[in-house]
Amino acid sequence: MAYSTQADLVERYGAQLLVDLTDRGEIASGAIDGGVVDRAIAEADALIDGYCAGRYVLPFASVPVQIGPISRQIAIYTLHIYTPDEKIEADYKAAIRQLEQIASGTLRLNAEGVATTTTGAGGVRVNDRARPMTEQTLKGWI
Template identity: 35%
Template sequence: MYCTRDDLIERFGTTEIEDLEYGRPNAVAEALIDADGFINGYLASRYPLPLTAVPTLLKRIARDLVRYSLDNDPSEVISKRRDEAVSYLKGLSKGEVTLGLPVESEPDSLDTAEIQSDGHVFRRTDKSFI
């Protein structure tokens, strides 16, 4: 997990998290799982998963994604944080920015079809067959 309920409480406060989950006892747990899947979708193309250590930046991104998903009517500030998080994740997946972790190596083979030829059957200089 990129962040926990305690991380959310540390960042946003107990009262705010309890208000956001009022009447929805599993809301935080579901939002945490959704945020992990969302982040992994972007990271999987460049980094071997699961990550051995969670960079602080990913924890912040996860908290912002969870906070946004818990709010039925997010403010402009909350929406902007989410948009910035998604933008950063897109940059990570494209290799424009990095987490400072080892990147997944390129595969030896792309499992694509190859065509091989034994050479020409007809030659321009010789009008005969073979």
């Protein structure tokens, strides 16, 4: 399940920016290349899944509200072949910080299937070797 769509990117950033970023042919067609957009979204979603996999059961039953904007910010940054403008770069860095917070547990998603972080075993387990000096081996010395 994709966390964002081409329509989401058009709504947030405008069609002209997507045309500028995706129309990479020798002869400009003046249209958005859906394949390029889909690859950028897939890369963004894979990155998000990588951060969330340690804490949540994937795929999400329903996409948490925090994930959609993160996916859009990473996808639009990924579409830039050359240096993006400051706003897009700042949004990308903020999205990565949010993913790091999700991975560390500082930021919790409103999602089903939160994986448990503990095994349920309390305390310390110690395995010790057999004692070489027992009552039987010291018989006669005591």
